[in-house]
Amino acid sequence: MTKKIKLRFDAGQSLNPEGKHVRDGLSTGLRTGDNLWLSCDERTTIERLTYHSDGSFGDHQSFDLRDYLELPDGDNSEVDIEGMGTTDNYIWIIGSHSLKRKKPRSHDSVEKQMKRLSKVQNDPNRYLLARIPFLLNEETGQYELHKQCEHPEWPGYMLRAAQLHGDKTSSLLTDVLQQDEHISPFLSIPGKDNGFDVEGLTTSGERIFIGLRGPVLRGWAIILEVETEEDDKGQLHLKQLTEKRPYKKHFLHLKGKGIRELRIFGEDMYILAGPTMDQDGVIAIYRWPNALVQTEQECMVHTKELERLCEVPHGSGADSGKDKAEGLAIFDEKHALVVFDSPVDARKAENNAVLADLIQLVK
Template sequence: MHPSNIVLLEFHPERDELCYGKELRDGLSVALRMGSSLWLANDESVSIERLTVCDEDSTGKSSFTRGHRQYALHDYFDLPLPPHGESPDDINEADIEGLACDGKYLWLAGSHSLRRKQPKDGDGIKKAHKRLASVSADGNRYLLGRIPVVPDGDGYTLEKEAVVKDKRRTAAMLRGDCHGNELTALLRQDEHLGPFLAIPGKDNGFDIEGLAVAGKHLLLGLRGPVLRGWAVVVEIALVDDDAPGRLRLAPLDQDGRLYRKHFLDLRGLGIRDLCVQGKDVLVLAGPTMDLDGPVQLLRWRGAAQPGKDTVLAAGALERVLELPFGRGVDHPEGIALFATGKDGAASLLVVHDSASPSRQIGDSTLVADVFTLPRRGRRKGEAS
């Protein structure tokens, strides 16, 4: 399917200092629109980016952005590692793979995954073997937290602390350290997910790549593991801890459970992003391994109001779109509701990892795709 519209994402050409080894526009992992503010992140950075969306051009087929502002995550969180490693070019990335908003806070999720090194061109056999055996846990990847959002014109900005209607809001993150956090410690004992926490994300190991707010709970979509074709969503609730700037897991129900698991038959694909639309959650499904496509957009009905564990067969998921992808480039990685047209039809913004040269304009502009979403049909017996 071809996009119905495009958006020109214009980044400041001198904002790459918090991004490892590539430009911000080359490797966008997540997107979220709030009013005129479009939030984005590169998965090899330790920041999030805000662009301001402007009106469509005269053709009505493209929109553009301006006013790039960068928010360094260390300004809001006490991350376990500093922004830079041994050299200025060595970034201790947060690998942000999830953004969501509940109207009060911007929620962020790092991948929580281990990383295996890749052989480089020119490596001999011995060095290639050594790289493939090197697995690391980058402490900033275990970020799961929130930042207060406050109005800024017709968009939003972030504050470490904010007072809104006499209520104080503060940035905070789940308790953890360089080796994990409270969630990963709990999941290590899980019969389904525990064995995969010791496996790198790109090897079908534990890897968060989607975040959605569902009432007072959070849904964490996993790119991996995929279990016999079934993808996993972990549901949790977070509340303030006694320690400033820290959150802790809270019970989901009267039984005191600290997490739920939802299994979705994506026929071998993993979850690459989640996006709430009304009472539903849109699921971006793609390869769990480092492969080209297929990429699908599916509708998980009622998921924004969870209340019990779910095992959802493939036929129970509504197929919305088949998204295009490239060979080695242009992998759909992040989705966001973008606009609602005069006819009431909603549209979806898609950003890509490994952006192709054809998407890159000048020194700092990137072309992102917008797709018109089919109207949501009602099932027999379903109330409007």
């Protein structure tokens, strides 16, 4: 069963420098208490909304990541945020780490269209894996971001924003993946071409799970698991998780679909999965039972070990390329909230608002 929930944004905080509205590019969703955190894939900000008694979310507040982190390219390029998670008084944020191919424009000559299709671009800010202190203000009931603050339960212990070392062309994560037998061939391929493309992050304690939209290998999607440690200068590094690598790999047979979002609830993991390439196709939500136990070791998860809970609507026909489910938030014990990139006009209920889907997952 699906219901609609209205998300209201503030007009003064909703447009990026190119004039794109935040509601038109939602890429991830995360609920913490009365707050819903969202990101748009063409900004350097994350957005906080607050739950209202009428069942909607509003009171939009935008937070610029440049106030907390050192973005490699400042405000000159998007972060393409594709995942957020919270643990131990931090909110974690990850960029897509992907290359992008230029789109042909139908009004151009054939020669120009072919030339654009040959060009591959790199957005330097996409190579981001970072954490920001994240505390509940007991007076306002709002979760707030800090560049540095004292731990709420451990006097004298400071929490501080930090990020995995990276530059304009790579990060420590992509550096170590250059030697990976499954992933390395895809690092130089644009995300929408089944190349390396992060779309999803969830956390449990020190464990960080990173979902890949691509590559998908013979129908198998990939989840990377990492943990970080901080040096004396506040820089994050990857811990050694296996005998050979500072990460684990978990393969899930999603019948050709890539991962668009990950969420942990209890011991289970919920997965929003859809086409890896730039095409229309089935988008569905899966439950991976006891995922936290199984992932203590690297694993291969066959289709029969996953519960396919439901399909999520997507644009087709005249709306092809629209209503692409990108973000999955755990709303409560029985429901998930799904937000969409490129929403159809019917979702734009009023100026500066958009409708998300509230989907019942547990009867």
